[in-house]
Amino acid sequence: MATPLVEMRDMSISFGGIKAVDHVSVDLHPGEVVGLLGHNGAGKSTLIKMLSGAYTPDSGQIFINGEKADIHNPRDARRYNIETIYQTLALADNLDAASNLFLGRELVTPLGLVDDAAMEAETRKIMGRLNPNFQKFSAPVSALSGGQRQSVAIARAVYFNARILIMDEPTAALGPHETQMVAELIHQLKAEGIGIFLIDHDVHQVMNLCDRASVMKNGELVGTVNVKDVTDDDLLGMIILGKHPHETAA
Amino acid sequence: MTDTTSQPIPSQRKNLAQQLELDTRLLGMVGAFVILCLAFNFVTEGRFLTPRNVFNLTVQTVSVAIMACGMVFVIVTRNIDLSVGALLATCSAVMAVTQTDILPNMLGLELGHPAIAPIAIIVGLVTGAIIGAFQGWLIGYLTIPAFIVTLGGLLVWRNVGWYLTRGQTIGPLDETFMAFGGTNGTLGVTLSWIVGVLLTLAAIAAMWSGRRSKASHGFPVKPMWAEFTMSGLAAGSILGFIWILNSYEIPTRRLQRLFEARGEIMPDGYTEAYGLPISVFVLIAVAIGLTIMAQRTRLGRYIFATGGNPDAAELSGINTRLLTVKVFALMGGLCALSAVVASARLANHTNDIGTLDELRVIAAAVIGGTALSGGIGTIHGAILGALIMQSLQSGMAMVGVDAPFQNIVVGIVLVAAVLIDIIYRKRTGAH
Ligand SMILES: Nc1ncnc2c1ncn2[C@@H]1O[C@H](COP(=O)(O)OP(=O)(O)O)[C@@H](O)[C@H]1O
Numbered sequence: 001m002a003t004p005l006v007e008m009r010d011m012s013i014s015f016g017g018i019k020a021v022d023h024v025s026v027d028l029h030p031g032e033v034v035g036l037l038g039h040n041g042a043g044k045s046t047l048i049k050m051l052s053g054a055y056t057p058d059s060g061q062i063f064i065n066g067e068k069a070d071i072h073n074p075r076d077a078r079r080y081n082i083e084t085i086y087q088t089l090a091l092a093d094n095l096d097a098a099s100n101l102f103l104g105r106e107l108v109t110p111l112g113l114v115d116d117a118a119m120e121a122e123t124r125k126i127m128g129r130l131n132p133n134f135q136k137f138s139a140p141v142s143a144l145s146g147g148q149r150q151s152v153a154i155a156r157a158v159y160f161n162a163r164i165l166i167m168d169e170p171t172a173a174l175g176p177h178e179t180q181m182v183a184e185l186i187h188q189l190k191a192e193g194i195g196i197f198l199i200d201h202d203v204h205q206v207m208n209l210c211d212r213a214s215v216m217k218n219g220e221l222v223g224t225v226n227v228k229d230v231t232d233d234d235l236l237g238m239i240i241l242g243k244h245p246h247e248t249a250a
Numbered sequence: 251m252t253d254t255t256s257q258p259i260p261s262q263r264k265n266l267a268q269q270l271e272l273d274t275r276l277l278g279m280v281g282a283f284v285i286l287c288l289a290f291n292f293v294t295e296g297r298f299l300t301p302r303n304v305f306n307l308t309v310q311t312v313s314v315a316i317m318a319c320g321m322v323f324v325i326v327t328r329n330i331d332l333s334v335g336a337l338l339a340t341c342s343a344v345m346a347v348t349q350t351d352i353l354p355n356m357l358g359l360e361l362g363h364p365a366i367a368p369i370a371i372i373v374g375l376v377t378g379a380i381i382g383a384f385q386g387w388l389i390g391y392l393t394i395p396a397f398i399v400t401l402g403g404l405l406v407w408r409n410v411g412w413y414l415t416r417g418q419t420i421g422p423l424d425e426t427f428m429a430f431g432g433t434n435g436t437l438g439v440t441l442s443w444i445v446g447v448l449l450t451l452a453a454i455a456a457m458w459s460g461r462r463s464k465a466s467h468g469f470p471v472k473p474m475w476a477e478f479t480m481s482g483l484a485a486g487s488i489l490g491f492i493w494i495l496n497s498y499e500i501p502t503r504r505l506q507r508l509f510e511a512r513g514e515i516m517p518d519g520y521t522e523a524y525g526l527p528i529s530v531f532v533l534i535a536v537a538i539g540l541t542i543m544a545q546r547t548r549l550g551r552y553i554f555a556t557g558g559n560p561d562a563a564e565l566s567g568i569n570t571r572l573l574t575v576k577v578f579a580l581m582g583g584l585c586a587l588s589a590v591v592a593s594a595r596l597a598n599h600t601n602d603i604g605t606l607d608e609l610r611v612i613a614a615a616v617i618g619g620t621a622l623s624g625g626i627g628t629i630h631g632a633i634l635g636a637l638i639m640q641s642l643q644s645g646m647a648m649v650g651v652d653a654p655f656q657n658i659v660v661g662i663v664l665v666a667a668v669l670i671d672i673i674y675r676k677r678t679g680a681h
């Protein structure tokens with residue numbers, strides 16, 4: 001088997017006695033979409049935040065392309081070309097779309113001053129691809145709808161040539177049409193060889209988009225399955241009962 | 251995904267303010283300020299808007315205005331600094347001791363040596379920045395709330411200042427140093443005009459380069475007439491201001507004394523005007539520098555992002571703790587700069603210098619549109635806020651309103667300004 005793009009081995013983290021993630025291992029290959037499923041509070045967001053550098057794990061190791069990765073903060077994660085769409089979107093509400101898209105990675109003029117016009121031009125380009133209806137380029141993102149804000153967060157993750165993309169409930173605020181567009185985007189990125197962790201509540205969506213699915217419950221990993229080998233109901237069973245459907249499966 | 255790479259940019263009908271791309275909130279504040287000035291001028295039968303009073307008003311505003319600029323960044327990052335008045339006192343004490351005692355007595359620079367003022371000022375700035383950075387470290391890294399750290403700081407630095415001078419007034423200060431005080435240091439007519447013209451050219455160049463950069467990316471730009479109107483307004487207000495200051499003539503007696511001091515005799519009918527005070531020039535430089543920092547540098551961008559959403563800033567790789575240290579260090583440095591202006595104006599270091607300035611500074615920033623919830627605020631707004639407060643105070647004093655009632659009015663204005671701001675933001679859906 002080829003070296004995985006990402007391997008998270010035996011990850012654990014607790015918050016004041018609560019074991020949010022408890023000895024969980026997951027992996028991800030290039031061009032693969034791995035779904036993360038589980039109830040609210042199962043620990044999905046916390047798990048991926050250890051990959052994106054937002055949290056430092058209590059124990060466990062992360063390997064990128066087979067090499068041990070030191071990820072202590074979001075800047076480290078960006079160095080490994082890990083991009084994240086957070087569940088909370090992580091947008092600065094008082095800034096406009098372009099400032100958010102380039103936050104921490106501003107384009108600058110030769111004098112070192114931030115080049116707002118260039119950043120807006122780039123933002124217009126990528127939004128034209130992701131959400132052609134988006135027009136509010138000079139408004140603070142607080143003035144945008146939930147779906148528009150979500151597309152800004154998606155654009156930010158996609159713009160910087162991620163190799164590893166983490167999407168934490170990326171379609172939560174989107175309508176059916178926009179959700180479909182995100183599904184197409186995932187297909188396209190997958191074809192480019194990007195590895196994607198997709199957290200989603202919609203089991204059906206996971207069955208359609210993902211190659212494999214890892215299910216979590218109460219901070220623990222219930223199991224990881226190939227979606228081809230299971231039905232929607234099998235996955236639901238894993239989420240609700242916390243039990244593996246087939247004793248022999250992957 | 252659709253393959254559109256360019257999008258049509260919608261054009262809508264806009265009102266005049268929108269076409270000029272003027273900030274309506276700022277416009278409202280300027281309007282209120284103008285009405286205030288005209289009203290005082292009417293009541294005082296023209297005494298309020300004389301060159302002399304305008305000169306005094308701007309000189310009196312400088313110290314609070316400089317600190318208000320720093321307070322904008324402090325409040326934008328969701329912090330507060332209650333120690334600025336006390337820190338000003340400590341910096342003032344340090345500089346006074348440096349120039350009257352340490353340099354002449356310990357390092358042997360004779361009184362009046364030209365190096366005294368610059369060394370004292372640098373020592374003051376470094377002191378202010380270090381104390382500010384230390385407070386910022388307590389806030390950012392040890393996560394003690396800014397309110398507590400700087401409330402403690404208020405007590406500490408006010409009294410550290412006292413110990414440095416044993417509570418005594420120190421003066422007179424160095425001649426050169428006192429040039430930052432206002433009347434004792436002005437640029438004179440010619441130099442003031444030169445500064446005015448340069449500022450005008452810079453303002454117009456900034457507007458046009460902004461236009462060029464927008465146009466080069468194919469973004470909509472203001473119509474030409476709007477561009478010319480704005481350039482005209484900028485030129486008019488800058489040069490108008492210089493003209494007023496250049497109309498304030500130095501009293502003949504004072505001129506005579508100046509000539510006598512140089513051992514000359516004043517020619518008959520000789521006149522000379524004050525022009526731009528050096529302290530006001532310093533404020534203008536600070537304002538321009540900090541506006542560029544706020545709008546065009548990464549540091550400024552990160553300050554506003556952190557104020558808007560600290561978690562998002564952190565997740566974007568911004569070191570928000572270090573940012574807090576930087577913001578408070580800047581605030582400390584500006585306190586020191588204000589200390590230069592304030593002590594130079596008094597010609598002495600006094601024990602109670604800067605007392606209650608923290609309240610004036612915070613009020614100026616807030617009246618100027620800085621939101622205590624963070625993420626919003628402008629340098630020019632804070633300066634205008636400081637100017638409005640100072641005008642209110644001097645105007646009322648001129649009219650003969652007694653001091654306690656002046657404070658009552660300023661307090662009410664502060665609360666009303668914030669209320670109007672809340673209503674305005676709800677109405678416009680602006681942020
Ligand atoms: N920063 C935090 N501080 C304290 N508890 C946390 C924190 N983040 C997550 N948790 C807890 O960890 C558990 C897992 O949360 P989360 O990862 O957000 O779940 P999910 O994304 O699967 O809905 C929950 O019990 C949550 O309350």
Ligand SMILES: [Mg+2]
Pocket residue numbers: 044045046087168
């Ligand atoms: Mg979650």
